[in-house]
Amino acid sequence: MRKQIIAGNWKMHKNANQTEELLNELITKIPAKTNAQVIVAPTFVNLAAAVNKLKNTPIGVSAQNVHQAEGGAFTGEISADMLKSIGVDTVILGHSERRAIFNETDALIANKVDTALKHEMTVIFCFGEELKDRQSDNHFNIVENQLRDGLFHISKESWSNVVLAYEPVWAIGTGETASPEQAQEMHEFIRETIRKAFGNDIADEVSILYGGSVKPENAKEIFSKPDVDGGLIGGAALKADDFLAIVTAI
Numbered sequence: 363m364r365k366q367i368i369a370g371n372w373k374m375h376k377n378a379n380q381t382e383e384l385l386n387e388l389i390t391k392i393p394a395k396t397n398a399q400v401i402v403a404p405t406f407v408n409l410a411a412a413v414n415k416l417k418n419t420p421i422g423v424s425a426q427n428v429h430q431a432e433g434g435a436f437t438g439e440i441s442a443d444m445l446k447s448i449g450v451d452t453v454i455l456g457h458s459e460r461r462a463i464f465n466e467t468d469a470l471i472a473n474k475v476d477t478a479l480k481h482e483m484t485v486i487f488c489f490g491e492e493l494k495d496r497q498s499d500n501h502f503n504i505v506e507n508q509l510r511d512g513l514f515h516i517s518k519e520s521w522s523n524v525v526l527a528y529e530p531v532w533a534i535g536t537g538e539t540a541s542p543e544q545a546q547e548m549h550e551f552i553r554e555t556i557r558k559a560f561g562n563d564i565a566d567e568v569s570i571l572y573g574g575s576v577k578p579e580n581a582k583e584i585f586s587k588p589d590v591d592g593g594l595i596g597g598a599a600l601k602a603d604d605f606l607a608i609v610t611a612i
């Protein structure tokens with residue numbers, strides 16, 4: 363059985379006090395048993411506090427980025443070793459905001475993937491087409507290229523540490539979600555692309571999350587699709603009640 367995962371990407375939201383408040387509320391309200399693994403990704407400065415707070419709870423912690431180098435003169439950057447040393451073993455890579463605003467290329471993301479995997483971290487690998495790609499019917503090509511150029515160089519063994527997150531850029535923070543049918547169509551395409559390159563075991567085991575304006579109102583229908591194994595949640599992850607409603611929708 364594939365792992366089902368609901369991850370909250372907090373992006374550049376929540377200062378230290380707000381982080382503590384949201385975590386307290388999540389810890390208090392999360393159901394004793396959930397069908398999905400639950401992960402939150404606060405900002406770098408609040409990661410250590412989140413790890414401490416979430417110790418002995420079912421909620422895991424992820425970083426939102428990592429630098430590709432082991433260390434050195436890279437002012438303002440954070441290494442995989444630093445994350446591991448505070449107990450963070452998951453990282454979101456390839457997010458469309460990193461690609462678009464911070465000019466992260468497939469080649470750079472591939473490098474970051476290697477570094478994270480070398481440090482035995484789990485990678486939540488994000489990818490997805492822009493609106494113009496879908497309008498020009500090029501979305502499958504774009505998605506396939508992002509996978510091939512950013513991820514497909516990894517070994518078969520590494521796939522157990524990879525989670526995929528399909529996030530169509532036009533659905534991120536826009537209030538416009540992919541329809542459950544559009545999500546399923548793309549998730550199935552992604553799984554078949556992986557099957558061709560890496561075989562049945564890996565294709566059937568890898569979790570593919572959907573991200574882009576998931577809310578309590580639309581979560582259940584999206585998650586009901588056979589190739590959608592959970593969600594990567596932005597805006598709705600910033601309120602405990604909304605996030606937990608999404609967690610229980612799976």
Ligand SMILES: O=C(CO)COP(=O)(O)O
Nearest residue numbers: 371534535574575596597
């Ligand atoms: O980018 C996202 C998660 O990484 C999705 O953001 P929204 O849920 O706010 O659309």
